[in-house]
Amino acid sequence: MQIDVISALFIVVAIGFLIIFYVLPRYGPHYTSRLTCPNCRKSFNFHWIPGATLTSLIRRNYRVLKCPYCHIKSTFDIAATRVSVPKKTKVKT
Numbered sequence: 001m002q003i004d005v006i007s008a009l010f011i012v013v014a015i016g017f018l019i020i021f022y023v024l025p026r027y028g029p030h031y032t033s034r035l036t037c038p039n040c041r042k043s044f045n046f047h048w049i050p051g052a053t054l055t056s057l058i059r060r061n062y063r064v065l066k067c068p069y070c071h072i073k074s075t076f077d078i079a080a081t082r083v084s085v086p087k088k089t090k091v092k093t
């Protein structure tokens with residue numbers, strides 16, 4: 001079976017996407033934030049990965065999330081409410 005350059009490149013890109021979306025969120029550095037909903041005042045845990053998405057790079061420490069209790073979208077400061085630190089593996093700030 002012959003694999004041409006385009007097919008090989010496609011496979012490499014596909015594997016790269018798999019690593020970014022499946023491996024990094026599970027094994028890469030991630031934080032847990034204890035967030036409190038401004039609408040229903042209930043608190044919940046939120047797991048997030050620094051710099052994982054394009055919006056997180058633009059919006060830095062703020063995330064628009066849907067509350068799991070009242071399902072109303074709110075903006076949360078995930079850095080200020082952070083409760084756990086990631087594993088000490090080359091932390092770049």
Ligand SMILES: [Zn+2]
Nearest residue numbers: 037040067070
């Ligand atoms: Zn709520």
